[in-house]
Amino acid sequence: MPSKVSVSTLRDPGLAPSGHQKIDWVKAHMPILNQLERELSAHRPLAGQRVAMSIHLEAKTAYMALVFAAAGAEVFLTGSNPLSTQDDVAAAAAERGVTVHAWHGATPEEYTAHLTRTLEAARPTLLLDDGGDLTHLLHTGRADLAANLIGGSEETSTGVQRLRAMEAEGVLRFPMVAVNNARMKHLFDNRYGTGQSTLESVMRNTNLSIAGKRVVVAGYGWCGKGVAMRAKGLGARVIVCEVDPVLANEALMDGFEVMPMARAAALGDIFITVTGCEKVIRREHFEVMRDGAILANAGHFDVEIWKPDLEAFGGQPVRVRPHVDAYTAPDGRRLYLIGEGRLANLAAGDGHPAEVMDLSFGVQLLTHLWLVENRGRLENRVIEVPPEIDTRVAETRLRALGVEIDRLTPEQERYIRSWQV
Known part of the structure; x- marks a missing residue:
C-alpha cells in the first residue's frame, strides 16, 4: 500500500526533518492537545471518520491533525492560504501519516486543485475549515463529495460570515459549528x-x-x-x-x-x-x-x-x-x-503563539467528537459550540498551569438560579 508521503502533494518531501523539529517544539507548549492525545488515543473515538481540513498549514495545525489521527481519524490536510503553508511542516505531517495536498506559493489554480484533491481523497465524514474554501467547494463544483458528511466546523470570523450568508439563503447542506465564536477561541485566539x-x-x-x-x-x-x-x-x-x-x-x-x-x-x-x-x-x-x-x-x-x-x-x-x-x-x-x-502574521510569520492555538484546537477537537456523538440529530445550519466544551478546555488549561479557582457552594448555586431574594 502506498505511503502517505507518496500519495501526498508536496513541494519537497526532503524538508521533513525541519518540519519535525517545528512540530515537536509546539507540542511541548500545547498541554491541552497533549492531554487530549493521551485520553483519546486509548479508545480512538474517531475511528472510521475521514476528516478533511483546510487550515493554515504550519506546525501547530499539523500537531492538531496528528491528534485527530491519534483519536482514530484518517486525516486529509490542505492549506487555507497559498502563502501560509510551510513546506517543511507539510512534509513532516505526511511522514507522520497525514495525507497532505499543499505547498507554499501555490498559484490560484494549484490552490484550488489542492482543495479538490483533498476532498476527492477524503470523501469526508467530517470537515474542518478555515475561511470557508472547502465548504464553498462542497456547495459548488464538488457538491457530490458532501454525501457522507456528518458536519463540520469553521475556525475564523470570515468563514462564519460566509456560513451565515449561506444559512440565510437556505443553501447550507450540512451542519457547521462556529468554532470561532466559542469563548475559548475568540477571546484568546482573535485578541491575544x-x-x-x-x-x-x-x-x-x-x-x-x-x-x-x-x-x-x-x-x-x-x-x-x-x-x-x-x-x-x-x-x-x-x-x-x-x-x-x-x-x-x-x-x-x-x-x-x-x-x-x-x-x-x-x-x-x-x-x-x-x-x-x-x-x-x-x-x-x-x-x-x-x-x-x-x-x-x-x-x-x-x-x-x-x-x-x-x-x-x-x-x-x-x-x-x-x-x-x-x-x-x-x-x-x-x-x-x-x-x-x-495574512501578515501567517504569510510572513509563524502565526499565533502555540499556547493560544492550543485553546482553539482543543475546542476544534472536542467539537468534532460532539459532532460524531450527535450525528443525524443536527440541522443544516450554523451551530454554536456547546458551553461545556468551552468549560472543559478552560479547566484543562488551568490545571496545566497549576491554577486553582473558586467553586460555587450549593447555597450559592441555588441563589443565582432563584428569582426570589
Missing part, C-alpha cells in the same frame, strides 16, 4: 493571538520600531482590539477606524483616537486591517499616505488592502526585503506592503 502575531510580523519583517509611530487599526472586533492593545503596549499612538458606532465608542473608551480612514490615511505610519471586508484601504487613501507607510493585513483574504489600486498608484512592486514589497508613487513616495497583502 492576532495582536501578538501581527505586530511580531511587522517588526520581524521591517526591523523597525513600533514605539512612537502612529498605528492605524481598521476594525475593532476582537482581532482589532488585540492589535490595538499590543500596539499601544509597544509605545504606538493608535488610531482606530470603524463602521460600527458601538465598537467606535468602545475604542474611544479604551483610550484610542477614532476617525475615518480618509483622515487617518494622512497620519499613519503603520496600517493594519482586521475587518473581514474588501477595499478598506484604497486609491484615495494611498494618495495621501506618508512616504514609508507600512501596510499589513490581518484579515483572512487579501482584499482589505486593495492591491489593484495600489498597483495603479505605485506601479509594479519591488521586493525590498523578504515578505516586503515597495510601491513607488509618481512623486517618489514609497508604500510598503507586507506578505503581498495576505
